[in-house]
Amino acid sequence: MTIDEACVSCIINQSVKVANAIHADDLLSKRLTSTVEEMSKSFSYNDAPPEIASYVYEEMARIAHKTDLYDEVKELSTKKALSFVPFLKEKLFTSQNKLLTATKIAVAGNVIDLAAEVEFDLDEELEKIFHTEFAHDDFALFEQKLCRAKSVLIIGDNVGEHIFDYLFIETLRESYPNSAFLYMVRGNPIINDVTIKEAKEAGFDKICELVDSGVNTPGFTYNRANAYSKELFDSADLVISKGMGNYECMSPSHRKNICFLLKVKCSVVAASLQKEVGDIICKMA
Incomplete structure (x- = not known):
């Protein structure tokens, strides 16, 4: 996706945030604003x-x-997200479809977005997401x-959401132990996106391979990624893309089998998906 007129005012407004x-x-x-x-x-x-955000920030x-x-x-954001973990684990434990519940949880976390045109309340989203x-x-x-899929690459988005x-x-590991x-x-730090620092603090390196993409954009920009990240992106059987920034960077993409998981938080992305602001999306491309 390329920028729209609406993106310009949104980026300017981010200086106030x-x-x-x-x-x-x-x-x-x-x-900052001027x-x-x-x-x-x-x-x-x-x-x-x-x-555009990378230059501005x-x-x-x-x-x-x-x-x-x-x-x-x-x-x-991390502290608030952690406070919900017992509740979410109970939801998973009692779920009849753990994969669907876990996917909904992953999408609910996507509301923690400091660059969004419209902001949503995390407590409220968790009440209704299921x-x-x-x-x-x-x-x-x-x-x-x-x-x-033998290999699955999840591209993270925001801190708290992680x-x-x-x-x-x-x-996913429990459901697909051979993958x-x-x-x-x-x-590097860009808006409130997750970096190696926050991912290691959360223990991701203990449950999966943790990868620094090398990109300085709030979304996976392929031509800015390091060689190893490009190789992983190209070779993974399935890519799971979290959030609007990654959707904007990978629409379109040179590869197939990308699953976009996100909550629509701006009119430009809504128009691209032909959906409404506030909708939740699970889209294969």
Whole structure:
């Protein structure tokens, strides 16, 4: 996906969120917003939104003299997500269809997104996710692909959401013990996306192969990935893509057998999927 006019105002609005996250004073807040507004005049409409975001966030980090703009928020998101783990484990334990329940859990976690046009409440989403149907429902096909896959690459999205992904991968391993599972994360801090740091703290390296993609975009941009990540992406029998940023970067993709799991949180992605903001998606491509 390439950027739309609506993406420009969304990216500019993100400067306000950053200012709030780093407790910026009025002077710094104004500088962040004015800088992004000026940058927006030269955005390339050939780029995907996550590619544009990489330039913008790099510049905001430089201005703020802060490598990880959302470090405090990410820590809070992780703590909140962890508080739901006992409840979610009970849901899995009592479920008649553990794979579907785990997949819904993984999608519910996708609401933790600081770059979204529309924000959703995690507590509310977890209350209703198990009774919500996929607006695009390729779950049966996804299950068929999983049954045949020897290697499955899960591309993570946001911090906090990664705790839900951990439960998802645990269930995948239990359901498909002969398959190899890999979890790919961003190459450096960008928005509130998961990196090696947060993934290791959550223990992903103990349940699957943990991979640093090398990308500096809030989405898996293939041409920015390191050689090993490209090789894994190309060779995995099945890729599970979490979230809108990854969807934006991989629509279209040169490979097939990608399952997009996400909650629709902006009008541009909604239009691309021909769905509504708020819908949950399980789409095979």
